[in-house]
Amino acid sequence: MSAGVEGAAFVERQGRGRALLSALRGPQLAIGLLILLAFTVIAVFSPLILSRDAKTKVGDVFEPPSGAHVLGTDGGGADMVALLVQGAGVSLAVGFAAAVVSALIGGAVGLLSGYFGGKVDTLLMRITDYVLVIPDVPLMIIVAALFGRSLTNIILIIGAIYWTTTARLIRAQVKSVRERVYVKRARAIGAGNTRIIFRHVLPQVAPLLVANTVLLVALAIFAETFITFLGLGDPALVSWGRLIENAFKDDALLNEAWWAIVPPGVCVTLLILACTMIGQSLEDSLNPRLRVGHLSVRRFRLRPLDGRLDAE
Amino acid sequence: MGRGDYIAKRVGFALITVLVAITLNFVLFRAIPGDAVSALRCRQCTAAFKEFQRQELGLDKSKWEQYRLYLADLAHGDLGRSLRTERSVASELWAPIRNTLPMVALGTFFSILLGVAAGVVSAWRRGTIVDRGTLYTGLGFYSMPPQWLGLLMVLYVSGWLGLPTSGVKDPILGILGDASTWDVVVDRLEHMVLPSLTLGLVLLGEYALITRSAMLETLGEDYALTARAKGLSNWAVVRRHGLRNALLPVVTLVALSLGFIIGGAITIEYVFSYPGIGLAIVEAIDKRDFPVLQGAFLLLTLSVIAFNLLADLLYFKLDPRVTT
Numbered sequence: 001m002s003a004g005v006e007g008a009a010f011v012e013r014q015g016r017g018r019a020l021l022s023a024l025r026g027p028q029l030a031i032g033l034l035i036l037l038a039f040t041v042i043a044v045f046s047p048l049i050l051s052r053d054a055k056t057k058v059g060d061v062f063e064p065p066s067g068a069h070v071l072g073t074d075g076g077g078a079d080m081v082a083l084l085v086q087g088a089g090v091s092l093a094v095g096f097a098a099a100v101v102s103a104l105i106g107g108a109v110g111l112l113s114g115y116f117g118g119k120v121d122t123l124l125m126r127i128t129d130y131v132l133v134i135p136d137v138p139l140m141i142i143v144a145a146l147f148g149r150s151l152t153n154i155i156l157i158i159g160a161i162y163w164t165t166t167a168r169l170i171r172a173q174v175k176s177v178r179e180r181v182y183v184k185r186a187r188a189i190g191a192g193n194t195r196i197i198f199r200h201v202l203p204q205v206a207p208l209l210v211a212n213t214v215l216l217v218a219l220a221i222f223a224e225t226f227i228t229f230l231g232l233g234d235p236a237l238v239s240w241g242r243l244i245e246n247a248f249k250d251d252a253l254l255n256e257a258w259w260a261i262v263p264p265g266v267c268v269t270l271l272i273l274a275c276t277m278i279g280q281s282l283e284d285s286l287n288p289r290l291r292v293g294h295l296s297v298r299r300f301r302l303r304p305l306d307g308r309l310d311a312e
Numbered sequence: 313m314g315r316g317d318y319i320a321k322r323v324g325f326a327l328i329t330v331l332v333a334i335t336l337n338f339v340l341f342r343a344i345p346g347d348a349v350s351a352l353r354c355r356q357c358t359a360a361f362k363e364f365q366r367q368e369l370g371l372d373k374s375k376w377e378q379y380r381l382y383l384a385d386l387a388h389g390d391l392g393r394s395l396r397t398e399r400s401v402a403s404e405l406w407a408p409i410r411n412t413l414p415m416v417a418l419g420t421f422f423s424i425l426l427g428v429a430a431g432v433v434s435a436w437r438r439g440t441i442v443d444r445g446t447l448y449t450g451l452g453f454y455s456m457p458p459q460w461l462g463l464l465m466v467l468y469v470s471g472w473l474g475l476p477t478s479g480v481k482d483p484i485l486g487i488l489g490d491a492s493t494w495d496v497v498v499d500r501l502e503h504m505v506l507p508s509l510t511l512g513l514v515l516l517g518e519y520a521l522i523t524r525s526a527m528l529e530t531l532g533e534d535y536a537l538t539a540r541a542k543g544l545s546n547w548a549v550v551r552r553h554g555l556r557n558a559l560l561p562v563v564t565l566v567a568l569s570l571g572f573i574i575g576g577a578i579t580i581e582y583v584f585s586y587p588g589i590g591l592a593i594v595e596a597i598d599k600r601d602f603p604v605l606q607g608a609f610l611l612l613t614l615s616v617i618a619f620n621l622l623a624d625l626l627y628f629k630l631d632p633r634v635t636t
Contacts, residue, residue, distance in 0.1 A: 187338070
């Protein structure tokens with residue numbers, strides 16, 4: 001059941017950054033946390049840092065970096081630094097909110113599927129398999145185009161698509177927790193399903209769910225830049241994805257205004273890197289046994305067997 | 313489970329998925345607030361024309377009847393008509409598909425070439441700074457939004473390489489004097505290089521990593537040790553015993569990454585104004601031409617399902633130990 005098309009799509013969708021990182025050992029967690037913390041602080045305090053709306057025209061169009069505007073101005077004459085600061089809030093908000101939606105759906109599906117097994121499991125995992133195979137980006141774009149360009153819609157769309165890998169991960173974990181002695185004992189002394197799920201199973205899988213959510217944040221931020229770039233973002237808001245779109249639409253390329261193009265992308269890339277690093281390190285340290293689980297799902301042995309080579 | 317069972321199960325899954333995809337496609341486009349025709353962005357369209365379009369699309373019939381008609385049309389290969397140009401969706405999408413296919417193929421070629429090379433070097437020099445550098449580079453590219461990488465390409469690479477940054481061909485080629493077939497091919501390739509390279513770089517990390525781990529695994533096998541004991545040079549072991557076996561997962565990854573490639577291609581084509589299926593989708597979204605959008609989405613979904621199936625069958629062929 002775990003191999004086949006669904007395993008294939010799994011590799012494609014979430015295996016990417018995560019697998020790359022597992023080959024890198026080092027202070028990933030610390031670096032990732034530092035970057036994420038820095039961006040979060042900026043996002044949270046952005047109303048204090050900015051004295052007015054970042055979109056306010058403060059200079060000429062595409063003014064190069066200078067003392068007054070450290071990163072110059074964009075196609076609307078707004079200060080790039082201010083835009084980036086304001087964009088941090090929106091990008092992070094979309095990322096975290098969509099990731100939480102995904103984690104809730106995926107967590108619930110995984111819990112029910114893994115805990116009850118049988119028909120419930122078969123049905124839920126079938127649905128998961130189908131969602132996995134539908135190409136995510138075109139689907140998101142089309143749903144965004146059909147149902148309007150509000151921030152809430154974008155969050156829901158992203159959240160409703162990326163829950164599949166979480167569901168599989170949590171299901172696998174729940175299946176193993178369910179068989180542990182203390183759970184069996186709880187059942188033997190008459191504890192009901194609800195009690196066992198919330199008192200015994202959920203606490204065991206919660207840390208893993210959190211780690212996975214951080215990985216989802218990276219995916220969600222990535223997806224937001226996609227949707228926004230195609231002109232389907234919330235028109236009233238400034239996000240990093242939006243800044244990339246603006247630079248493209250306002251012909252920053254023709255003006256050779258690198259300062260309008262490069263910085264927002266650097267921010268997105270850094271944030272995605274940070275989230276991938278944190279999520280991956282947490283997941284690995286939380287449950288080293290899970291690595292084995294991943295292997296069977298992904299089919300490829302993504303984790304290198306360094307030990308065997310070193311011993312040669 | 314036997315070979316026949318495995319194949320039957322995978323094909324069955326793919327067929328059901330196709331049906332699910334078609335149904336999803338139908339439901340999504342019928343669930344729009346208002347309807348497909350009223351959403352159309354078209355200034356000249358009169359109310360009478362829109363009413364005609366509604367009848368044409370069968371929007372005045374019951375949902376079940378519409379669904380039945382949709383399935384019947386699909387069975388005849390009819391994807392409907394564009395609301396803007398009145399041409400059939402299939403003919404609207406044919407030219408873009410023909411542009412996208414070679415671009416995506418070249419992009420995949422770049423990613424395999426660069427990725428496998430990086431993976432081999434990384435595995436060969438494992439644990440060194442070269443190894444870490446390669447992997448971090450791959451992870452870096454993986455984290456970049458493809459459209460942004462495309463913009464960087466236009467900004468920094470196109471001038472340096474002297475390559476065109478938009479369109480699929482030189483508009484004046486062949487107008488002043490005859491252009492030979494060779495000239496046309498070179499022109500097409502030049503227009504394809506930057507979008508393909510962008511796609512290739514985004515995918516590079518994945519190939520590098522898969523090659524690296526597969527290499528490390530095969531190099532740890534007994535036959536690799538034997539080869540070395542025979543006195544073969546390091547490089548010969550890497551090339552003949554490592555790489556050859558490590559290419560197995562790479563082959564399947566090509567089929568598997570198609571879903572992601574399609575997503576990336578949409579924004580990359582937009583950046584480079586490359587008139588492929590991605591740009592067609594962007595234009596259809598812009599004009600709210602839903603039949604075209606619906607047809608494009610269905611085609612993309614079907615191709616992903618087909619490639620997933622192909623990957624499964626291919627993997628089974630290459631590694632018969634797969635049984636589930």
